């Protein structure tokens with residue numbers, strides 16, 4: 001899903017939380033967590049293409065990868081390091097220790113649920129396989145990217 005939709009959904013929910021007496025700092029943390037973890041797509045691009053060019057990274061995910069998906073016979077498996085169950089678990093553990101991470105966790109969980117719904121209804125989802133577990137991905141591929 002495009003980051004702009006995560007930003008819109010995250011903003012709406014963080015405003016609702018704020019209007020229901022959530023501390024504005026925690027509402028802001030929730031908002032940032034609801035879209036900030038998509039930075040791992042850029043990290044993936046940096047490692048894959050050895051480039052820091054953000055506009056090209058955007059084009060890669062919007063156009064180049066879609067072309068590749070259409071032409072490939074086998075599904076392409078992608079690893080976005082923050083979009084894994086292990087990372088979610090680490091944030092959950094931090095949330096048990098510090099209140100601020102409770103809102104990071106909830107914002108990130110909100111992000112992941114939107115991503116999962118989007119991937120379920122997306123037409124090309126059979127050719128695009130996002131790795132949901134870092135351990136499973138590494139055990140299958142022997143290298144991270």
Ligand SMILES: [Zn+2]
Pocket residue numbers: 001037038083111115
């Ligand atoms: Zn995402």
